[in-house]
Amino acid sequence: MLRMEDVTYIYEDGTVALKDVNIDLKKGAKIGIVGSNGSGKSTLFMIFLGLFKPTKGRVLFNEKELKYDKRTLSELRKNTGIVFQDPDKQIFFSSVFDDVAFALRNLKFNEDEVQKRVKLAMEKTGITELQNKPVHFLSYGQKKNVSIAGVAAMNHNIIFFDEPTAGLDYRSQENVKSILENLSEKQEKSIVVSSHDMNFIYEACDYIYVLNKGQLLSEGKKETIFLNKEILDKAGLEEPFLVKVHKYLGKELYKNESELFSD
Numbered sequence: 001m002l003r004m005e006d007v008t009y010i011y012e013d014g015t016v017a018l019k020d021v022n023i024d025l026k027k028g029a030k031i032g033i034v035g036s037n038g039s040g041k042s043t044l045f046m047i048f049l050g051l052f053k054p055t056k057g058r059v060l061f062n063e064k065e066l067k068y069d070k071r072t073l074s075e076l077r078k079n080t081g082i083v084f085q086d087p088d089k090q091i092f093f094s095s096v097f098d099d100v101a102f103a104l105r106n107l108k109f110n111e112d113e114v115q116k117r118v119k120l121a122m123e124k125t126g127i128t129e130l131q132n133k134p135v136h137f138l139s140y141g142q143k144k145n146v147s148i149a150g151v152a153a154m155n156h157n158i159i160f161f162d163e164p165t166a167g168l169d170y171r172s173q174e175n176v177k178s179i180l181e182n183l184s185e186k187q188e189k190s191i192v193v194s195s196h197d198m199n200f201i202y203e204a205c206d207y208i209y210v211l212n213k214g215q216l217l218s219e220g221k222k223e224t225i226f227l228n229k230e231i232l233d234k235a236g237l238e239e240p241f242l243v244k245v246h247k248y249l250g251k252e253l254y255k256n257e258s259e260l261f262s263d
C-alpha cells in the first residue's frame with residue numbers, strides 16, 4: 001500500500017504547497033482528501049503518483065521507500081491510476097472503444113485481453129452503447145465516464161479521482177458515485193477522491209484527510225470529521241446536507257440520501 005511520511009513540497013517559485021504531511025491510504029477503502037482552493041490536494045496526488053518528488057520526507061510503497069528510479073516508478077504506475085478533473089485532458093482517440101483501450105494497447109496487452117477488459121470497463125461505467133461513437137460528439141458527463149472507463153480497464157489497485165463530480169448534473173454525479181462504489185466493493189480497489197463537494201465526499205468516502213494551507217488539519221472517520229464544525233470552519237468547508245439534517249433536525253446520522261428518504 002501507499003503512504004507518505006512528513007512530506008513537504010515546495011514549487012520552484014518558493015510556494016510551500018505541502019508541509020510535513022502524513023497520509024496512509026490503508027486507513028480507509030475510500031479516502032476523501034478535502035480542503036479549500038490551493039490547500040494542496042492536486043500536489044498531493046502528483047506526489048502519490050510518483051510524478052512529483054517530495055522536497056522533504058518520503059513516500060512508501062508496500063513499505064519500501066520510493067527511490068524514483070525507473071523500475072520502482074514503473075511498479076508504482078502499474079498499481080496507481082488517476083482520473084483527472086477535465087476529461088478532455090484524458091481522452092486521446094476519436095472512438096470511445098479505442099480510447100478506453102488506449103493505455104492497454106500502449107502497454108502491448110494482447111488484443112483478446114484488451115477486448116475483454118475494455119468491454120468490462122465500459123459495462124461498469126455504463127458506456128457500452130457509446131462504444132462506436134466519436135468522442136467529440138459526447139456530452140461532458142459521458143466523456144467523464146469514458147475517462148473513468150479507461151482507468152478502470154487498467155485494473156490498478158489504487159485509483160485517484162480529482163474532483164470527479166465537477167461540472168456534472170445530479171444524475172451523472174449519482175452515476176459516478178455508484179461507479180466508485182462498484183470499484184471499491186466489487187473489485188476491491190482502493191479509492192482516493194479529492195473534491196470540494198462535501199455532500200459527495202460524505203456519501204462516497206469512509207475516511208477523510210483535511211488539508212488547510214498545505215498542512216494536515218485533521219483526519220478520521222467521516223462521521224467524526226463532518227460532525228466537527230470547528231474543523232470544517234477552519235478548513236473553509238461546508239457541512240454536508242445529511243449532517244445538517246442530523247444536527248439541526250435531530251434525525252439520526254444517515255449514511256446517504258436514500259436512507260433518509262426511506263425512513
Ligand SMILES: Nc1ncnc2c1ncn2[C@@H]1O[C@H](COP(=O)(O)OP(=O)(O)OP(=O)(O)O)[C@@H](O)[C@H]1O
Pocket residue numbers: 011012013015016017035036037038039040041042043044
Ligand atoms: N506549478 C506551480 N508553481 C507554483 N505554485 C504552484 C504550482 N502549482 C500549484 N501551486 C501552488 O501550490 C499550492 C497548492 O496548490 P494545489 O493545486 O495543490 O491545491 P488544490 O488544493 O489542488 O487547489 P484547488 O482545489 O484549487 O484545485 C497553491 O498555493 C498553488 O498556488
